[in-house]
Amino acid sequence: xxxxxxxxxxxxxxxxxxxxxxxxxxxxxxxxxxxxxxxxxxxxxxxxxxxxxxxxxxxxxxxxxxxxxxxxxxxxxxxxxxxxxxxxxxxxxxxxxxxxxxxxxxxxxxxxxxxxxxxxxxxxxxxxxxxxxxxxxxxxxxxxxxxxxxxxxxxxxxxxxxxxxxxxxxxxxxxxxxxxxxxxxxxxxxxxxxxxxxxxxxxxxxxxxxxxxxxxxxxxxxxxxxxxxxxxxxxxxxxxxxxxxxxxxxxxxxxxxxxxxxxxxxxxxxxxxxxxxxxxxxxxxxxxxxxxxxxxxxxxxxxxxxxxxxxxxxxxxxxxxxxxxxxxxxxxxxxxxxxxxxxxxxxxxxxxxxxxxxxxxxxxxxxxxxxxxxxxxxxxxxxxxxxxxxxxxxxxxxxxxxxxxxxxxxxxxxxxxxxxxxxxxxxxxxxxxxxxxxxxxxxxxxxxxxxxxxxxxxxxxxxxxxxxxxxxxxxxxxxxxxxxxxxxxxxxxxxxxxxxxxxxxxxxxxxxxxxxxxxxxxxxxxxxxx
Amino acid sequence: xxxxxxxxxxxxxxxxxxxxxxxxxxxxxxxxxxxxxxxxxxxxxxxxxxxxxxxxxxxxxxxxxxxxxxxxxxxxxxxxxxxxxxxxx
Numbered sequence: 001x002x003x004x005x006x007x008x009x010x011x012x013x014x015x016x017x018x019x020x021x022x023x024x025x026x027x028x029x030x031x032x033x034x035x036x037x038x039x040x041x042x043x044x045x046x047x048x049x050x051x052x053x054x055x056x057x058x059x060x061x062x063x064x065x066x067x068x069x070x071x072x073x074x075x076x077x078x079x080x081x082x083x084x085x086x087x088x089x090x091x092x093x094x095x096x097x098x099x100x101x102x103x104x105x106x107x108x109x110x111x112x113x114x115x116x117x118x119x120x121x122x123x124x125x126x127x128x129x130x131x132x133x134x135x136x137x138x139x140x141x142x143x144x145x146x147x148x149x150x151x152x153x154x155x156x157x158x159x160x161x162x163x164x165x166x167x168x169x170x171x172x173x174x175x176x177x178x179x180x181x182x183x184x185x186x187x188x189x190x191x192x193x194x195x196x197x198x199x200x201x202x203x204x205x206x207x208x209x210x211x212x213x214x215x216x217x218x219x220x221x222x223x224x225x226x227x228x229x230x231x232x233x234x235x236x237x238x239x240x241x242x243x244x245x246x247x248x249x250x251x252x253x254x255x256x257x258x259x260x261x262x263x264x265x266x267x268x269x270x271x272x273x274x275x276x277x278x279x280x281x282x283x284x285x286x287x288x289x290x291x292x293x294x295x296x297x298x299x300x301x302x303x304x305x306x307x308x309x310x311x312x313x314x315x316x317x318x319x320x321x322x323x324x325x326x327x328x329x330x331x332x333x334x335x336x337x338x339x340x341x342x343x344x345x346x347x348x349x350x351x352x353x354x355x356x357x358x359x360x361x362x363x364x365x366x367x368x369x370x371x372x373x374x375x376x377x378x379x380x381x382x383x384x385x386x387x388x389x390x391x392x393x394x395x396x397x398x399x400x401x402x403x404x405x406x407x408x409x410x411x412x413x414x415x416x417x418x419x420x421x422x423x424x425x426x427x428x429x430x431x432x433x434x435x436x437x438x439x440x441x442x443x444x445x446x447x448x449x450x451x452x453x454x455x456x457x458x459x460x461x462x463x464x465x466x467x468x469x470x471x472x473x474x475x476x477x478x479x480x481x482x483x484x485x486x487x488x489x490x491x492x493x494x495x496x497x498x499x500x501x502x503x504x505x506x507x508x509x510x511x512x513x514x515x516x517x518x519x520x521x522x523x524x525x526x527x528x529x530x
Numbered sequence: 531x532x533x534x535x536x537x538x539x540x541x542x543x544x545x546x547x548x549x550x551x552x553x554x555x556x557x558x559x560x561x562x563x564x565x566x567x568x569x570x571x572x573x574x575x576x577x578x579x580x581x582x583x584x585x586x587x588x589x590x591x592x593x594x595x596x597x598x599x600x601x602x603x604x605x606x607x608x609x610x611x612x613x614x615x616x617x618x619x
């Protein structure tokens with residue numbers, strides 16, 4: 001039967017089969033629903049350590065981690081790992097430990113399901129919720145774009161040759177492949193389907209499943225590519241002996257010291273991702289976080305090291321000038337000659353992309369329902385069915401905007417750079433989350449001012465770097481050699497602290513509500529506690 | 531699981547986190563193109579090891595700096611909460 005199918009169409013068939021499995025998973029997970037809103041939004045706070053690790057990791061790793069990192073390593077070399085992966089290993093876990101567990105506790109104690117609900121009450125300000133909602137949505141859109149563009153750009157070379165007459169292309173390696181507009185659309189529709197059916201449970205299960213798939217297929221792809229290049233040593237030797245590619249083996253000339261240092265701000269973004277906030281709230285207990293905190297850096301390493309190596313090997317094999325977003329797809333398409341394996345690897349990359357998109361779609365709908373509709377009109381104004389329809393309608397609207405932007409930006413915006421911009425925005429909001437949890441003196445005015453200043457500075461710089469960028473302009477925007485996030489973050493902190501100190505502190509009632517103000521005896525050094 | 535949670539343990543763990551963050555800036559391998567094990571650029575190898583050390587450090591943090599009272603604080607309010615209404619959003 002396999003012989004009867006055109007070999008060039010086999011990768012596409014494998015990918016379609018995988019997408020079909022996800023649809024089944026979505027329908028199946030909906031059968032476990034307990035029928036309550038708490039179950040739909042936060043899986044009744046029932047997720048244990050393993051599922052929490054897999055779903056949080058799957059959500060954190062997106063097209064940025066696979067397609068973006070490979071493309072960026074192709075253009076900038078091995079330093080990309082230090083810029084993002086090793087910083088993230090240290091800082092993501094720190095944020096899970098310092099912020100995630102605390103917010104989980106507050107969420108469980110008071111029944112929150114979105115960030116806006118928490119910040120609104122912590123800062124005694126209903127208007128803060130209305131202000132934060134559009135800003136979070138504004139920042140989630142570039143994150144969605146990363147996934148949507150990466151999916152389309154990856155599918156085209158992976159399925160090249162499947163339909164040569166239907167989708168011809170001037171570049172042979174892309175000819176006959178599913179064009180980005182169609183690939184991106186198909187991925188959006190599949191994710192929408194299982195999120196609409198399964199709610200957060202569907203997203204968590206799909207994330208765990210997809211994380212296993214993309215980690216497994218990533219290792220297979222790495223092994224296949226290195227074997228085709230003559231082995232690990234031979235693949236790197238080709239790079240070392242290539243005049244144009246050899247600089248990718250180090251950082252000199254590719255990445256500046258201040259740029260490298262200022263990337264440390266970027267991973268702080270996980271402290272403000274609304275979709276990650278929602279995942280934290282699904283945890284059964286604080287102890288469920290332990291495995292995530294410990295294993296996250298190693299999981300990042302398992303995914304990123306092969307991608308970086310494939311990226312620098314691509315510099316030695318594809319030569320300069322290839323589209324960075326398409327590098328991984330081209331390496332897989334050209335070197336992995338087994339159509340079934342090519343399809344499996346393709347499914348793995350799409351799994352990484354979709355495992356973030358689902359949580360983002362879900363959180364957008366959750367925020368709209370809880371922070372706008374219910375907040376504005378009350379819980380009893382609309383039936384459950386109407387609320388579901390409104391949430392889904394809002395998700396569809398945002399996905400449509402994202403899809404239109406992806407068509408416009410797919411040839412100019414680098415997936416990696418776009419991801420960095422999105423993370424920069426969320427990272428610059430991190431001081432508000434940190435202060436909310438640890439600084440009792442933070443005031444409503446301080447939080448609102450910081451939010452407004454961050455948004456204005458981020459928007460201006462994003463517009464200049466991404467929306468005004470012309471094809472061929474590949475350099476990242478640096479200010480004084482540093483990443484813009486350093487300045488946006490600085491403006492956020494400064495505004496938060498100064499305005500908070502100049503305005504009236506929050507009420508004692510609020511402080512007692514959110515801080516464990518009762519004294520507890522410290523265990524003596526070395527005393528074992530439960 | 532028993533965790534030895536103490537003030538000293540917490541201080542040591544957070545000091546180690548700061549130290550590791552400083553060690554992230556490996557300027558000494560900046561222009562070094564040597565390959566470790568014949569295929570891994572040394573700068574990449576260093577940062578891969580950095581990730582493993584970070585995981586070990588977080589294991590220590592979980593053991594010695596875990597917020598043991600937090601779970602209790604999160605749950606103590608539960609019985610006072612009104613029951614949640616059924617139905618999807």
